Amino acid sequence: MDEVKVGLLQMASEDSPDKNLDKTVSMIEKASYEGCQIVCTQELFKTKYFCQTEDWNNFSLAEEISPENKTIKVLSSIAKDKQMVIIASLFEKRTAGIYHNTAVVIDADGSFLGIYRKMHIPDDPHFYEKFYFTPGDLGYRAFRTKYATVGVLICWDQWFPEAARLTAMKGAQIIFYPTAIGWLPEEKEEFGESQHNAWETVQRGHAVANGCFVASVNRVGFEPSPDGNGGIQFWGQSFISDPYGQIVKKSSQNKEEVLSAVVDLKMIEEIRTVWPFFRDRRTDSYTDITRLWSD
Template structure:
């Protein structure tokens, strides 16, 4: 793990549905801007390369790519190598006849791994298979990176299981949509959930949302980076415009800060005698 602080950037962009070449090209431009500003870890939105609102499974299948040898992964790997970056980015993945809402993790040395969205939202259930890779934590030169995608963040188990496996930061490619009952002008519910999860697990969380309206569906923007304290380190970003939010963070601080006082350490204080079997007590755990 790299000692000292790193700069994390969340890229908020507006993909155009079905225009994969233009979407990837735009993502490369914005990744370059983030790198110019010192970022070493860059997070992109959910389904960055294709857009989100599919109308048929056949449409999704036609736009999907294989990982890691498809053109989107190759383009991201090339810029990661050129700019010494780690990138976490959402894309539409095809494996045989199966489709996944996925996020790839790429480093300066190339492809590291894939996370497949476990909790599918609404019509995603018609196009994608539920993720079958569990909740992996990727050991990188920067630190231990966990990944979640959009609706995964509504499940406390997502962040807790990643924390128990030693994640220092969870990167969240997302496409947040309006939540019924939200008062005008209030922050996105997703922002509140990310702040709560960061605090209760002593994790950094970096959420890269999209903006714009696609086939009638509006998206919320408000990308943000949350400190392990639960308070934003950067953002929320614009609700309507493309944006880059970045923060200098010390991933090691999350581990050191898990001891809150003389008596309490949030992960250690779990009552595993009561609920250990429910929440992953059999997972490999790092010493804190």
């Protein structure tokens, strides 16, 4: 297809996973009404961002992921009914003691295309993900759907140009980034604007460097830390960037909404012809990229 309508589901999370699933289904229905053909949830859409603290009890929130999983069945059913591709971010229980931050991809006929497991795992104040998530072991992937070939990377993956490059090299026309990122209240006044600018700019750069579309979907609302020590003000501002790095559309800082926009996939071939970055890569000079640091 030359043009595809994309929908990003930006929402504030409730305490109940079931309520979050119901809300997401309602937003998918709204996206369908607006003509969206591919939709993507925010990171870990069924729960609040539980990684603010290290708590063994939170592992009970994880679920085994397969076509028989209850959540997958619900999403597959609505995907088939609405003829929509659905990308959804979940907390995966792979086996006892091994958990992943995982995105599932469901095609427009309801078929389960597969999963991507988050590769880069942060460990910062209020973002203690290394406690919960094993790094992904499936590599970087692209999924050929009814409407477009899509890649999925997750939140902290956003900062790594290698991840975007390898996903684009797999054939991704649109790279989706389910996200949970925001300001710590004590940092917002001094660093808030620069932090957000860096986050948006690096992803727009991925779109330019790889001649593809980037779609980043964030959550909104303030989620206090369960230990009473501050919290995170999620900054929303989900956006879609074209291969020139131009913002096609961006959502608000604080409202739940379906951000929908048409993307013109013809731009990819046009821009890669004019700016042939893939042609001019010097792969013979990149061997040191696999080293942690070049001393």
